[in-house]
Amino acid sequence: MADTLAQLLVHVDSSARSSERLALACQLAARHGAALTGLYAAAPSFTELTLGAAPSPEYVASLVAIDDAKRARARAVFDSACAGHPVRSAWSELTEPPAIGGFVQQSLYADLLVFGQHDAADPAAADVPPDFVESVLGVCGKPALVIPYAGAVRPVGGTVMVAWKETRESARALAAALPLLRLASQVHVVTFGEKEEPFVSGAGLSLETYLKLHGVRASLHHGGPEPQQVGELLLSRAFDFDADLLVMGCYGHSRAREWVLGGASRSVLRSMTLPVLMAH
Secondary structure (H helix, E strand, O other), X not given: OOOOOOEEEEEEOOOOOHHHHHHHHHHHHHHHOOEEEXXXXXXXXXXXXXXXXXXXXXXXXXXXXXXXXXXXXXXXXXXXXXXXXXXXXXXXXXXXXXXXXXXXXXXXXXXXXXXXXXOOOOHHHHXXXXXXXXXXXXXXXXXXXXXXXXXXXXXXXXXXXXXXXXXXXXXXXXXXXXXHHHHOOEEEEEEOOOOOOOOOOOOOOOHHHHHHHOOOOOEEEEOOOOOOOHHHHHXXXXXXXXXXXXXXXOOEEEXXXXXXXXXXXXXXXXXXXXXXXXXX
């Protein structure tokens, strides 16, 4: 996995919090010298038409005008956000639905994706599937930074909390976060459950050694037995540390063409109070 951030891919739509998402992405890109591409991905209004009589040309034209206006607003927000930061930015649009498939294809060429948390109260939320973030994460294999839809969003990377577990997902998230962790003022690593002894003798590898080799100084905290509501506890511990970023694995599986999240991942994505960097 890449040890630097060279390309960010930001999901752009007409949602109310798109400007916060773009501002944070621009800050990250400027800090790491990365290129930033905004990809406008939203379902066209005609997909909401029900089967039956063909709509009139006037009605179809009105739907096209609505979509054009949404796209124009999103582009204006993107241009405004990028103008305030010294970043190499580019704009792109998906030309055909579905949004998930097109975004997954483009995500393969990015180091970090940036999304907004789904907000059912935002009228623009209907422009993308409610499981858009987890569906892209579950397929593309790339890490993503998800921004909450409520509250002020601070610049990320000052105080970072890592939720560590000896799993593929957690290891991928940690590796993806290394460029941010190296620049952080404080890094707190939180673990739960029984600590398993390695099945090796001699100089075995460890989390502490791995982080030190990558130039990351971290404080390790063992939280005891893993609670049933671990997602809520992770958010609580992040609040205690005054963290501006949570790093964790995204757990889930595909079932009947739907991405089904694990309990902790689902809880965090629904109730997040700070940006979360996740990887599956």
